[in-house]
Amino acid sequence: MTFGCFNRLTKVCDDVPTTWASILEAVPESRLFMVVGDIGTPEVREAVETRLIAAGLPLDRVIFQPRVNTGYHALYHRVNIALDPYPYNGGTTSFDTLSMGVPFVALSGDHAAARVGASILRVIGLLELVSDSQDAYAAIARDLALDRDRLRTIRAGLRKRLHASPLMDHAGPAADVDAAFRAMWRQWLAAECA
Numbered sequence: 555m556t557f558g559c560f561n562r563l564t565k566v567c568d569d570v571p572t573t574w575a576s577i578l579e580a581v582p583e584s585r586l587f588m589v590v591g592d593i594g595t596p597e598v599r600e601a602v603e604t605r606l607i608a609a610g611l612p613l614d615r616v617i618f619q620p621r622v623n624t625g626y627h628a629l630y631h632r633v634n635i636a637l638d639p640y641p642y643n644g645g646t647t648s649f650d651t652l653s654m655g656v657p658f659v660a661l662s663g664d665h666a667a668a669r670v671g672a673s674i675l676r677v678i679g680l681l682e683l684v685s686d687s688q689d690a691y692a693a694i695a696r697d698l699a700l701d702r703d704r705l706r707t708i709r710a711g712l713r714k715r716l717h718a719s720p721l722m723d724h725a726g727p728a729a730d731v732d733a734a735f736r737a738m739w740r741q742w743l744a745a746e747c748a
Contacts, residue, residue: 555581555583555584555585555634555635555699556584556585556586556587556617556632556633556634556635557574557577557578557581557584557585557586557587557633557634557635557636557637557695557699558586558587558588558589558630558632558633558634558635558636558637558656559574559586559587559588559589559636559637559639560589560629560630560636560644560647560650560651561589561638561639561644561647562591563588563590563591563602564642565639565642565643565644566639566640567639567640567641568605568609569640569688570609570639570640571605571606571608571609571610571611572609572610573688573691573692574586574609574611574637575609575610575611575612576610576692577637577692577695577696577699578611578612578615580692580696581695581696581699581700584615584699585615585616585617586611586615586616586617586637587617587619587629587632587633588616588617588618588619589619589620589621589629590602590618590619590620590621591620591621592620592621593618593619593620594620599618602618617632619632626650627650627654630650630651630654630655630656631654633656634656634699634705634709635656635657635658635659635695635698635699635705636651636656636657636658636659637658637659637695638658638659638660638661638671640660640661640663640668640671640691641661641663641665641667641668642667642668643660643663643667643668643669643670643671643672644658644670644671645670648670648671648674649674649716649721652674652678652712652713652716653713653716653717654713655709655710655712655713656709656712657680657683657698657705657708657709657712658671658675658683659683659684659685659691659694659695659698660672660674660675660683660684660685660691661684661685661686661687661688661690661691662684662685662686671684672684674721677719677720677721678715678716678719678721679715679719680708680715682694683698
């Protein structure tokens, strides 16, 4: 089982790696796949490894992937479940993750940037992947990883579920804006012609 985080490490508070360590401990032989910018630079790698070790993450179960300019979406084939960072959730990365058929677990926080993941999952009907505490976040990730049938079921329809949701309804909001502009135009014309 491979958990993953494709988000920038700057979005991850110090409690997150500790939560991730508890998830790896609860799911035997699992790994954590992390996309980390400049991980090939010795200073960056040392800083990241020091932070993860301090949180209790076993580095032999962490796979570091540098950021790439091409082939980015193919990296999602290496992950079973994504872990949304907190207190600053993913945005575009969350949509990429779901579009590639990978579910993510989110912690719903108390400000807008900490509620993005929960909002996205709520709209597509996956409220079961939203937690309200770090312990619940870890439990959701653990339970999903240990229930392979449930994970397969979620993954199988994930892309279709996302694309059928209001989140991907580009035509609807465009039609609303069009109708609003036409109404304003008609109102202006009526005032000019009166």
